[in-house]
Amino acid sequence: MIFAPLAGAFxxxxxxxxxxxxxxxxxxxxxxxxxxxxxxxxxxxxxxASFQFEENLLWISKFNVHYHLAVDGISLLLIxxxxxxxxxxxxxxxxxxxxxxxxYHVAFLVLExxxxxxxxxxxxxxxYIFWELLLIPMYLIIGVWGGKRRIYAAVKFFLFTAVGSFLxxxxxxxxxxxxxxxxxxxxFQLADYVNGDLPTGAAMLCFLAFALxxxxxxxxxxxxxxxPDAHVEAPAGGSIILAGVLLKLGxxxxxxxxxxxxxxxxxxxxxxxxxxxxxxxxxxxxVSFAQKDVKxxxxxxxxxxxxxxxxxxxxxxxxxxxxxxIQMVNHGLSxxxxxxxxxxxxxxTHTRMMEDYGGLAAVMPVFFALFLLVTLSSVxxxxxxxxxxxxxxxxxxxxxxxxxxxxATSGVIFAAVxxxxxxxxxxxxxxxxxxxxxxxxxxxxxIICVLILGIFIVWIGVYPxxxxxxxxxxxxxxxxxxxxxxxx
Amino acid sequence: xxxxxxxxxxxxxxxxxxMLLLEAFAKRLRPGAWILALAGTVLSGWAEWNQAPGSFFxxxxxxxxxxxxxxxxxxxxxxxAILFAPALLKRDGxxxxxxxTLILWGTVGMIWMVRGSNLLSVLIGLELLSVCLYVLxxxxxxxxxxxxxxxxxxxxxxxxSAILIFGAAFYYGLTGNILILKIPSDGTTFxxxxxxxxxxxxxxxAVFPVHGWAPDVYQGSASPVTTYLSTLxxxxxxxxxxxxxxxxxxxxxxxxxxxxxxxxxIMGNLVALAxxxxxxxxxxxxxxxxxxxxxxxxxxxxxxxxxxFFYLPVYVVMTLTAFALIGFLGRGEEEPHTLRDFGGLGFxxxxxxxxxxxxxxxxxxxxxxxxxxxxFALFKAGLNAHYTGLVFIGILNSIISIYYYIRVVYYLYMKxxxxxxxxxxxxxxxxxxxTALLFLLFFGVFPDRLLIMAQNxxxxxxGGW
Numbered sequence: 001m002i003f004a005p006l007a008g009a010f011x012x013x014x015x016x017x018x019x020x021x022x023x024x025x026x027x028x029x030x031x032x033x034x035x036x037x038x039x040x041x042x043x044x045x046x047x048x049a050s051f052q053f054e055e056n057l058l059w060i061s062k063f064n065v066h067y068h069l070a071v072d073g074i075s076l077l078l079i080x081x082x083x084x085x086x087x088x089x090x091x092x093x094x095x096x097x098x099x100x101x102x103x104y105h106v107a108f109l110v111l112e113x114x115x116x117x118x119x120x121x122x123x124x125x126x127x128y129i130f131w132e133l134l135l136i137p138m139y140l141i142i143g144v145w146g147g148k149r150r151i152y153a154a155v156k157f158f159l160f161t162a163v164g165s166f167l168x169x170x171x172x173x174x175x176x177x178x179x180x181x182x183x184x185x186x187x188f189q190l191a192d193y194v195n196g197d198l199p200t201g202a203a204m205l206c207f208l209a210f211a212l213x214x215x216x217x218x219x220x221x222x223x224x225x226x227x228p229d230a231h232v233e234a235p236a237g238g239s240i241i242l243a244g245v246l247l248k249l250g251x252x253x254x255x256x257x258x259x260x261x262x263x264x265x266x267x268x269x270x271x272x273x274x275x276x277x278x279x280x281x282x283x284x285x286x287v288s289f290a291q292k293d294v295k296x297x298x299x300x301x302x303x304x305x306x307x308x309x310x311x312x313x314x315x316x317x318x319x320x321x322x323x324x325x326i327q328m329v330n331h332g333l334s335x336x337x338x339x340x341x342x343x344x345x346x347x348x349t350h351t352r353m354m355e356d357y358g359g360l361a362a363v364m365p366v367f368f369a370l371f372l373l374v375t376l377s378s379v380x381x382x383x384x385x386x387x388x389x390x391x392x393x394x395x396x397x398x399x400x401x402x403x404x405x406x407x408a409t410s411g412v413i414f415a416a417v418x419x420x421x422x423x424x425x426x427x428x429x430x431x432x433x434x435x436x437x438x439x440x441x442x443x444x445x446x447i448i449c450v451l452i453l454g455i456f457i458v459w460i461g462v463y464p465x466x467x468x469x470x471x472x473x474x475x476x477x478x479x480x481x482x483x484x485x486x487x488x
Numbered sequence: 489x490x491x492x493x494x495x496x497x498x499x500x501x502x503x504x505x506x507m508l509l510l511e512a513f514a515k516r517l518r519p520g521a522w523i524l525a526l527a528g529t530v531l532s533g534w535a536e537w538n539q540a541p542g543s544f545f546x547x548x549x550x551x552x553x554x555x556x557x558x559x560x561x562x563x564x565x566x567x568x569a570i571l572f573a574p575a576l577l578k579r580d581g582x583x584x585x586x587x588x589t590l591i592l593w594g595t596v597g598m599i600w601m602v603r604g605s606n607l608l609s610v611l612i613g614l615e616l617l618s619v620c621l622y623v624l625x626x627x628x629x630x631x632x633x634x635x636x637x638x639x640x641x642x643x644x645x646x647x648x649s650a651i652l653i654f655g656a657a658f659y660y661g662l663t664g665n666i667l668i669l670k671i672p673s674d675g676t677t678f679x680x681x682x683x684x685x686x687x688x689x690x691x692x693x694a695v696f697p698v699h700g701w702a703p704d705v706y707q708g709s710a711s712p713v714t715t716y717l718s719t720l721x722x723x724x725x726x727x728x729x730x731x732x733x734x735x736x737x738x739x740x741x742x743x744x745x746x747x748x749x750x751x752x753x754i755m756g757n758l759v760a761l762a763x764x765x766x767x768x769x770x771x772x773x774x775x776x777x778x779x780x781x782x783x784x785x786x787x788x789x790x791x792x793x794x795x796x797f798f799y800l801p802v803y804v805v806m807t808l809t810a811f812a813l814i815g816f817l818g819r820g821e822e823e824p825h826t827l828r829d830f831g832g833l834g835f836x837x838x839x840x841x842x843x844x845x846x847x848x849x850x851x852x853x854x855x856x857x858x859x860x861x862x863x864f865a866l867f868k869a870g871l872n873a874h875y876t877g878l879v880f881i882g883i884l885n886s887i888i889s890i891y892y893y894i895r896v897v898y899y900l901y902m903k904x905x906x907x908x909x910x911x912x913x914x915x916x917x918x919x920x921x922x923t924a925l926l927f928l929l930f931f932g933v934f935p936d937r938l939l940i941m942a943q944n945x946x947x948x949x950x951g952g953w
Binding site: 060061062063098103128129132133135136139140143144151152154155159162163166167169170173174176177180193433 | 935943
């Protein structure tokens with residue numbers, strides 16, 4: 001699954017520059033094949049075993065670096081989410097991306113390979129390589145195909161992420177060297193470092209380096225400022241991938257790396273992290289409400305939603321962590337779909353200001369219906385996916401952090417307020433301008449895009465066990481290990 | 489006495505002479521001179537690789553696995569520099585055979601620096617190299633900047649050579665011999681001698697505080713010259729530097745070098761941030777990279793030397809290619825190479841721009857390019873030798889450097905094109921860029937082979953030669 005997109009990207013380079021339709025179809029085929037592989041992976045996955053489909057090859061013998069990949073229930077879902085979003089992204093850019101088409105698709109395919117690699121790597125070195133590898137294509141996607149202030153946004157994105165990851169790199173190196181000095185074994189395997197016996201101070205610093213790198217990606221307040229810029233300026237496809245997948249790398253990084261590597265340092269800093277998560281929820285909600293720009297509103301709502309993800313994770317209860325993982329997937333679907341639809345309407349009107357819209361429900365009924373579905377899922381209406389995630393998170397977190405959870409619950413209400421406010425502004429009221437009256441409703445291609453996501457939104461909402469049954473064993477094991485690590 | 493031991497040098501010198509003769513008597517062949525020069529380097533590289541180890545000419549020069557490996561690197565770098573040159577020379581209308589003669593002879597000088605086992609042969613090598621470089625710097629004599637750069641370089645370089653000679657004379661006066669390995673490591677007098685010698689090579693490496701000439705000279709000399717000037721002499725100089733530094737005993741030299749290392753990194757990176765001229769920026773980035781390399785020298789373990797000898801070829805390829813492509817994509821040597829000139833080239837000249845971007849990412853240390861592996865190996869060696877602070881400063885500096893490297897990339901891909909003539913494509917540049925790109929990618933993903941070679945070189949190097 002990693003090499004298919006890379007090979008596709010390489011072949012795509014040889015397509016003649018003018019054959020844009022062929023390039024689009026080819027990239028779509030590649031991404032569909034990858035998704036099909038993902039589905040096969042999902043079906044053959046055994047819910048009750050831990051890591052599966054393991055590949056472990058010696059890669060760089062001098063440093064004893066292994067090409068070590070495996071998936072468990074947590075990474076499985078995120079990988080499938082990635083593979084699902086990519087065809088949507090390519091379809092979404094079918095008409096709106098008209099410059100440098102070949103490069104656009106090459107960048108996305110490379111990005112997909114890097115993300116899937118990062119979600120399945122079990123070797124610190126390998127993980128870091130994939131983690132950094134996705135910087136370059138994302139940087140180019142924002143910077144080349146983005147909006148007016150794209151360069152500012154792209155550079156900000158790159159600098160924020162790279163600062164975090166260079167410090168994380170230092171922490172990895174430090175860990176490896178200490179381990180080498182203590183045991184005489186040079187290794188980068190994650191399993192060898194879990195709950196290592198570093199002195200408390202050093203462990204704390206290393207944990208902070210990891211937490212900073214992942215916290216920037218999530219993004220936790222106060223290092224979230226790159227996110228609204230990047231989202232607003234990125235093309236629709238870029239926003240979808242950014243919100244849908246890249247942010248999840250941060251929260252996934254906590255589960256897979258930061259917490260198992262330094263469980264005690266994590267426990268010690270837990271109160272602060274919870275505060276940050278709750279601040280993220282309320283702050284994100286408040287700021288969203290104040291936005292006039294539709295895309296910015298959705299971007300800040302991401303900050304709030306990811307706050308829920310982190311809160312559920314920090315609760316360290318079975319319900320909370322499961323909810324957190326399913327909420328990662330939900331956020332990828334709902335927010336991805338929101339960005340997608342904002343992109344559709346932007347393609348038609350070239351404005352993102354709410355005041356320029358009004359009464360669209362009458363002009364574009366199909367669009368309205370789908371938008372409402374997605375919004376309600378994001379708000380957390382029972383029967384749709386958002387409800388499952390948020391409910392599990394709040395139920396899981398309440399026994400542990402009562403006050404924090406109560407404050408966080410207000411975030412759910414705010415989410416309803418600002419998202420429904422958005423819907424009211426855009427879809428109801430009078431049709432203000434002549435341009436709005438003449439708008440075409442969604443085309444078949446666009447409807448398919450949304451429906452792909454919509455199916456999963458409803459599926460998770462109605463029958464979540466398909467997915468929960470895969471997540472839960474992995475979460476149980478994670479928690480069981482955690483209890484062992486922090487036990488005195 | 490074994491003339492065979494001089495085979496690589498003889499081939500280079502004879503090729504250079506042949507080209508001078510051609511230049512004088514067969515001017516029609518000028519456009520093909522580069523082929524002859526390339527053939528010379530290939531032959532010489534082959535001869536170098538097949539040398540027998542040993543000591544020759546009354547211990548004046550030495551051949552070992554280490555010198556063979558490093559000299560092959562120097563010759564290969566020369567090959568790459570020559571391959572990039574003809575397109576630029578043709579564009580600027582200065583196609584003359586002596587350009588290659590000077591480059592080839594300069595390489596002979598560097599080979600002698602690496603092989604020399606007494607101070608005299610090292611000195612002769614350094615002077616031969618320097619004289620060639622002074623002339624090369626002024627090679628575009630019709631521009632305003634080149635003669636100025638050359639004069640600056642000459643004045644400063646002569647001063648550095650004088651310091652070296654002074655140190656050597658001091659040593660000879662004290663002991664009556666000039667063999668490098670016989671320099672005793674104890675005693676203040678000898679520490680002073682070594683400092684004199686080190687200072688001279690530090691100058692050629694352009695480390696703080698003797699770096700001031702580098703930006704002016706790199707910017708002033710024409711791009712086909714800068715490619716050569718900014719990379720290979722640094723390699724030769726750092727090899728001699730390490731050799732001498734291992735002789736200096738005690739803690740004090742290490743502390744001083746640590747300070748120099750920190751200042752070099754910080755100065756190089758901070759000043760590079762402020763540059764508007766890309767060539768000048770890369771000059772400062774080159775200074776910063778020498779700072780990173782000094783972490784390895786300070787650490788001084790065999791792991792660190794392995795990392796250094798891995799870093800050197802990677803540094804040569806990425807910096808050389810970056811300078812060459814900046815020259816190639818720029819407006820010409822008369823004009824400054826401002827960032828603006830590179831706007832939009834990512835799509836009008838996709839391949840060269842992509843290779844340039846790859847070199848810059850590699851310089852930043854972002855996988856999957858070899859620059860990342862090199863930095864990784866170096867920092868790891870530094871940490872293993874318990875220089876945590878030094879490595880941490882190195883990481884912070886890499887963070888600073890991200891900004892100025894990616895600034896070039898965003899001009900390439902995200903700014904709209906300037907109204908200017910695009911460079912005509914050239915297959916030699918294309919081929920050289922492809923070679924560089926494959927090198928950076930291959931050793932970025934599969935570094936094992938180069939690492940093992942570097943380890944062997946470090947082994948022989950530490951064992952005496």
